[in-house]
Amino acid sequence: xxxxxxxxxxxxxxxxxxxxxxxxxxxxxxxxxxxxxxxxxxxxxxxxxxxxxxxxxxxxxxxxxxxxxxxxxxxxxxxxxxxxxxxxxxxxxxxxxxxxxxxxxxxxxxxx
Amino acid sequence: xxxxxxxxxxxxxxxxxxxxxxxxxxxxxxxxxxxxxxxxxxxxxxxxxxxxxxxxxxxxxxxxxxxxxxxxxxxxxxxxxxxxxxxxxxxxxxxxxxxxxxxxxxxxxxxxxxx
Numbered sequence: 512x513x514x515x516x517x518x519x520x521x522x523x524x525x526x527x528x529x530x531x532x533x534x535x536x537x538x539x540x541x542x543x544x545x546x547x548x549x550x551x552x553x554x555x556x557x558x559x560x561x562x563x564x565x566x567x568x569x570x571x572x573x574x575x576x577x578x579x580x581x582x583x584x585x586x587x588x589x590x591x592x593x594x595x596x597x598x599x600x601x602x603x604x605x606x607x608x609x610x611x612x613x614x615x616x617x618x619x620x621x622x623x
Numbered sequence: 624x625x626x627x628x629x630x631x632x633x634x635x636x637x638x639x640x641x642x643x644x645x646x647x648x649x650x651x652x653x654x655x656x657x658x659x660x661x662x663x664x665x666x667x668x669x670x671x672x673x674x675x676x677x678x679x680x681x682x683x684x685x686x687x688x689x690x691x692x693x694x695x696x697x698x699x700x701x702x703x704x705x706x707x708x709x710x711x712x713x714x715x716x717x718x719x720x721x722x723x724x725x726x727x728x729x730x731x732x733x734x735x736x737x738x
Contacts, residue, residue, distance in 0.1 A: 543724045545726065547729075549666075552660075552712060552732070552734075553731050553732070554627075554714050554716075554729035554730050554731045554732050555666060555714070555729045556729070557726040557727070557728055557729075560724060560726060562724070598666075602724065604724070607678055607679065608671070608678070608679045609654065609671055609678070609679070609718075610656070610668040610671060610679065610681075611658075611666075611668065611727060612668065613658075613665050613666040613667070614665065615665060
């Protein structure tokens with residue numbers, strides 16, 4: 512089972528910031544939080560990941576709480592093309608396993 | 624930017640037939656994966672592959688499934704005798720061991736339709 516919970520859907524006006532929350536209260540100390548998105552039926556697209564520090568790249572920012580039990584993905588200026596399902600994933604990784612366990616994600620609808 | 628490519632984009636096969644789905648991972652990546660997504664459902668892990676052997680497989684990945692890296696560039700998923708319930712999108716992914724936690728990068732998938 513996925514180790515994360517996300518709201519099933521969110522709306523955001525074009526040009527505004529989209530803030531997508533995720534809870535991962537059972538995350539272990541060395542597990543990373545990853546964010547992917549899936550536009551229609553395309554392959555999941557990697558967005559960003561982090562361990563405990565906040566991260567930023569050209570696509571988004573990731574804010575992780577100090578206790579690491581939750582995080583927020585921020586798309587600073589949402590566009591219509593950001594409409595997608597966004598997945599928050601705790602990556603399960605050890606010497607003999609490395610897999611992404613997808614939940615149902617948050618369906619973000621950006622409207623004009 | 625390098626990407627994972629998958630062929631064909633759509634495969635239609637009769638039930639009971641064998642099917643091979645092909646993937647070309649990103650060139651310097653050493654870890655390879657297959658996932659599938661039945662229409663309207665979650666993306667599910669099938670198998671991971673490293674150093675020419677399976678490192679982990681899920682319960683879905685039964686004896687009908689196999690993976691192979693036949694040369695230095697391709698990574699294939701074979702379903703020996705397809706069933707109706709194998710109809711799904713199949714995604715290949717790859718990652719680089721590198722330093723730190725390197726993300727898995729996905730292809731755009733093959734839509735497999737079993738008739």
